[in-house]
Amino acid sequence: MALVEARDLHKSYQDGTTVVHAVDGVSFAIEPGSLVSFVGPSGSGKSTLLNMIGCLDRPSSGSLTVAGQDVSRLTPRESARFRGQHIGFIFQDFNLIPILTVYENIEYPLLMVQNWAPERRRRQVETVLAAVGMADQGHKYPQQISGGQKQRVAVARALVSQAQLVLADEPTANLDKATALQIIALMKRMRDDFGTTFIFSTHDPKIVGTAEIILTLEDGRLVSAEGHGGTP
Amino acid sequence: MKKILTIAFRNLRRYRRRTLLTASLVMLGVLSVLLFTSVTGSFKQMMIGQITDAMLGHIQIHQKGFLAAIDTLPLNRNLKDTQVDKVRAVLDNSDAVAAYSTRLKFGAMFSTFAETTNIRLNGVDPDRELQTVPLLGDRISGRDKPGLLAKGEILVPKLLATGMKVGVGDTVVLVATNKDGSVNGQNFVIGGIVEALSGPGGRDGYIHIEDARSLLRIETDEVSEVAVRLSDIGLLKNTTATLAKELATLRGKEDKPLFEIHSWQELTPFFNIVKMIDVMTFFIKIMLVAIVLVSIMNVMVMAVYERINEIGTIAAIGTGPGKIMALFLSEGLLLGIIGAALGIVVFLAAVAVLNVVPISFDFGQQKGLLLEPAISFAEIVSISLIVVAISVLGSLQPAWKAATMDPITALRHV
């Protein structure tokens, strides 16, 4: 069964007197363990689509199923629960919490969202910390590490609660090319190691070709879907 | 809960200067209320103590109608000896009554052979009087004999002694008109000078009750008033009510009430000052509440505004609205606790300083009364609880705003 399934998905905004169709009738299915990217020019609807998949936003019409759950009608409280259990997020600006150390940032979802026992929590945090290559940086605060390192920590935070799906809106927009490629490679490896599905959006030509499945959006419509092995 | 408090605490530490500023404001508020309450409390207690323990007693019992006519000190409104016996029986029966003293009050002419003036006098039994108003002894100066007062002696109010140029050891004549209208005179030796006290009765002289009876040619045990001292002034309200009820059962002819009973609060205008102090304390507390509310709300609105992006982040990764709310409420709570704790610490330090370097003040004729901040532990606790509760209340609206924020809007915020 597909992990994410969208059928005739619409999202429109009232912008003054005009209606903006940010996502305009999109259908697709994403299998577990995929590495998918939404690409397309600015304003094509990538963020809107990711927000709906991430249960941060509700579709205007159409059906959307994530991890077997119809997510198009969740209340804010229900969707917060659902996100905490099934979805990890990586942000363009890293969005680490400045008052928490690297270790505590990664621990946060296990402590504040889920309720893991201390010993199990410690093992899990150390596992993902090592997996993203930050094992010796746990004690540092976000402002003491580089952008690439921050995004590694963010990847670890997205993975730590064993989410099936990780969403990343423009995860490399604030990184140089080499670092950007490292982050994509890290996602790929995490997918291999943990079986997590990654969906990221980008209009950055440097990394457009790095995903295995590339869904191209234009004006809120899906204009092409291509799958290949991807290049690291 | 602990993890939420930890995060809240770190957020406070992150804006150290602002936290310190807000906590200082709360601290100042708490400090001023504590200082005001304790200083006025001490003033109040001291004044109440002076007035009740050196003059009035806690409760007074008279024949019905005596108090209304007290300016003329009418002898025909005295309690007859049978009535006094009834009052005695009631008082002896009460556990709350520590002592009582019967007084014969009257007006007389005070003559030094050269000059004559009016004087108001209390005829008292010195031992019972001292048990009832133990601080009366402190008001007497110049006395070179033991005891409060002996037969044949008079304690003269200070202003009168100064005005008439008499001192301890001098002989004076008291002339009084008795109930039948005839006049009688008697010699007295000045046994001491009484410091004046503010309020009615504060400038009365004292003689022995037996001298008073012989001067007035009274053969019975009648008295003008019975002053009562309680074992604990906290029992005032209940005891006054109980005694009033028991005295009310004793009726005179035509079933009219025989007695009237008053607590010290009804006997001195100073009680209005006490009430005013309480009202002022109340308003100061309202100001404290306002200060805390405004400063906490202000700082929490800022905290939410500055952290919109972070709120979006933690909301996106699944932190529920309740937890987000708790995070911000905890910040307000901690701010309140820190402010209140600082306030108490500084207050205790100030009290310690006052104990080493005392401030004295005067009250009426009384000079050099020492200011001793007096506040109950319960009062400190209740003020702290109010401050902490108001801090949480002030954080409520900002916390609610944070909790109900839409994550997408919050994340997009720069």
Ligand SMILES: Nc1ncnc2c1ncn2[C@@H]1O[C@H](COP(=O)(O)OP(=O)(O)OP(=O)(O)O)[C@@H](O)[C@H]1O
């Ligand atoms: N809250 C909103 N209100 C009104 N219009 C919106 C809103 N959010 C998005 N839009 C509009 O929807 C369209 C799609 O926006 P979206 O942010 O999804 O594009 P995008 O592909 O992510 O672009 P970019 O690459 O610049 O991030 C745009 O025209 C945008 O102006």
Ligand SMILES: [Mg+2]
């Ligand atoms: Mg976008």
